[in-house]
Structure formats: C-alpha cells, structure tokens
Amino acid sequence: MPQDCLRPTLKHNSSILSIPTCLFLSLLLQLGKVYGIESYVLSPGETKSLYPLMNVDDLYGTLYVPKDGTMDPAGTCTTLARAAMARGALVIENCPVTGVEVRTDDLGIQRVAAVVTSHGTIQTPCVVNCAGVWAQALGKMAGVNVPLVAMHHAYVVTERIEGIQVSTLS
Numbered sequence: 001m002p003q004d005c006l007r008p009t010l011k012h013n014s015s016i017l018s019i020p021t022c023l024f025l026s027l028l029l030q031l032g033k034v035y036g037i038e039s040y041v042l043s044p045g046e047t048k049s050l051y052p053l054m055n056v057d058d059l060y061g062t063l064y065v066p067k068d069g070t071m072d073p074a075g076t077c078t079t080l081a082r083a084a085m086a087r088g089a090l091v092i093e094n095c096p097v098t099g100v101e102v103r104t105d106d107l108g109i110q111r112v113a114a115v116v117t118s119h120g121t122i123q124t125p126c127v128v129n130c131a132g133v134w135a136q137a138l139g140k141m142a143g144v145n146v147p148l149v150a151m152h153h154a155y156v157v158t159e160r161i162e163g164i165q166v167s168t169l170s
Helices: 022-034 044-051 073-085 133-139
Strands: 010-012 015-019 040-042 062-065 069-071 097-104 110-117 119-123
Touching: 010 097, 022 040, 022 062, 040 044, 044 062, 119 133
Parallel strands: none
Antiparallel strands: 010 069, 015 062, 040 062, 097 110, 110 119
C-alpha cells in the first residue's frame, strides 16, 4: 500500500468483556480459537487482578482478549479507497445501491451479476457487503439473509488515569 494512503485506523488496547453465562463465555473462547484470536476466560479474581478498580461481585467470569482493539470505520474506508485509487480503481461517492441483480448459473446456483446504483448498473460477479447497519437491506437485495442486529454501545475513551494501570497475564 502506498505510504501516502496510510492512516492510523487501528488502535490496540487491552479489553475485558463481561459475559453473564459460562456457556456463552466458552462459545466466545472457542470461536476465538477458530479464528486464531488469543483470548482467555478469567475468573472474577483474575479479572480483579487485571482491573483492580472493577467490581467483580456479580460476575461469573470475563473474556480477556489481550490484543483487542478498535477501528475507525471512516478512516479505514478512506485508507482502502485511497489504496484502491492508487492502483487504478474508480471510487464513486454518494452513489447508493438500489438493487443487486442475481442470475442462476448453469449449475443452478444463484450468483451476483450486477449492482444497480443511482448512477447506473455495474456488471460484477462479486459484492462485498460492508454496509454496516444497512447490511441486512443490502443482503436482502441479493436474496441473502444477513443475521445482523444493530446495537447501540456506550463506552468511554480516556487518557491514562493514575491508579488504573492494566496488568497483563503472566
């Protein structure tokens, strides 16, 4: 990727996810293993040792992902678009998708044939659904169920606070 396309879009930070049931903790841990994501199920005591100010009285456990992080979606999109344009791609902004044309191939398999936009139809055998909260609607245009539920999450991003130093597992 060209250097001028790079932007800081990923920030690594340790995180803890509180989960109310042991079964769900186990499922998330196993899913992480499938995708090669380092993660640990911690007891309330282990959680307290990592986050001393956290109240763990009502926890069964937590899922700890040491290399978890957050991404800036707009920055990531801009970075990818710049990299694509540097390689000759045409990026058309403010061009909503209004439909997806699907055709049945010789083997009876439904395949994408084109994307219909407000600026015309683009013939393509491939669609990458990066529509976020609108992913279900885009999937439906192609006859695909996208099992996504949009949720509002609240979190606080702060600078380091004296006395709240995150430990690491040994």
